[in-house]
Amino acid sequence: MKLATVFALFGSAAAFVPVQQQAARSSSLSAWKDETVVGITAPVGFFDPLGLSKGKDDATMSHYRESELKHGRVAMAACLGWYLNAAGVHPAFNSELSNNPLEAAQQLAPVGWIQFVLGCGAIEWLAEKIKERPGYKAGDLLGAAYWVDDSDEGWVDYQNKEINNGRLAMVAFMGIFVQDLFYGNYGDMIFIKQ
Numbered sequence: 483m484k485l486a487t488v489f490a491l492f493g494s495a496a497a498f499v500p501v502q503q504q505a506a507r508s509s510s511l512s513a514w515k516d517e518t519v520v521g522i523t524a525p526v527g528f529f530d531p532l533g534l535s536k537g538k539d540d541a542t543m544s545h546y547r548e549s550e551l552k553h554g555r556v557a558m559a560a561c562l563g564w565y566l567n568a569a570g571v572h573p574a575f576n577s578e579l580s581n582n583p584l585e586a587a588q589q590l591a592p593v594g595w596i597q598f599v600l601g602c603g604a605i606e607w608l609a610e611k612i613k614e615r616p617g618y619k620a621g622d623l624l625g626a627a628y629w630v631d632d633s634d635e636g637w638v639d640y641q642n643k644e645i646n647n648g649r650l651a652m653v654a655f656m657g658i659f660v661q662d663l664f665y666g667n668y669g670d671m672i673f674i675k676q
Contacts, residue, residue, distance in 0.1 A: 520632060520641040521547065544620040551621035552609075554648015557655045564658055568668045582668045 522528050530536075535543060567583045574594070579586040590598075612623050619627040630637045662668040 520638055521550075521645050523642050523646060548620040551645065551648065553652055554645065557651035558648060560655050561651050561658065564655070564668075582662065582666075584662050584668070 535546065538546070564583050567579075567586060568581055570577070570581050572579055572586075579589050609623055612618065612625075615625075617627065626637075632638055632641075658668075
């Protein structure tokens with residue numbers, strides 16, 4: 483069961499594969515690296531150790547950036563939610579669920595899962611509708627690009643912080659999840675067998 487869950491998590495990397503492959507321009511990746519200010523931060527610069535961006539066009543790279551932002555935002559919320567749950571904070575269900583987030587997920591009533599799936603679906607539907615507006619920039623669901631552009635150093639710094647915190651949260655959540663799955667420790671003590 484545990485091994486299957488880990489493989490399922492790694493299998494979710496298919497979310498980064500574009501739906502339709504198009505012929506890519508040979509110079510688009512170098513243009514993306516040179517012209518894109520956001521996301522290329524010290525100390526690693528343009529981070530792509532698996533080479534997923536080689537030969538991709540601007541539309542695909544924009545899709546990758548949007549996926550990175552979305553997964554990072556969800557991971558940041560997941561890290562916060564995990565530790566709130568582990569601390570005993572349950573805003574719903576009269577605090578009757580387990581403090582272990584994995585057990586709490588199993589104890590959640592079907593109506594709770596339906597509510598969760600419909601809520602996520604509504605957010606995804608809204609995001610797809612927002613993408614249809616003119617001048618949409620990847621990940622900018624609130625329309626900040628209409629008021630400020632990437633020439634503002636403060637705005638670029640804010641976006642880089644969001645991307646870097648999201649990257650850290652994605653790695654951190656995998657560690658938190660594995661810690662609970664394999665060691666049964668869902669609190670703040672790392673990899674201690676109970």
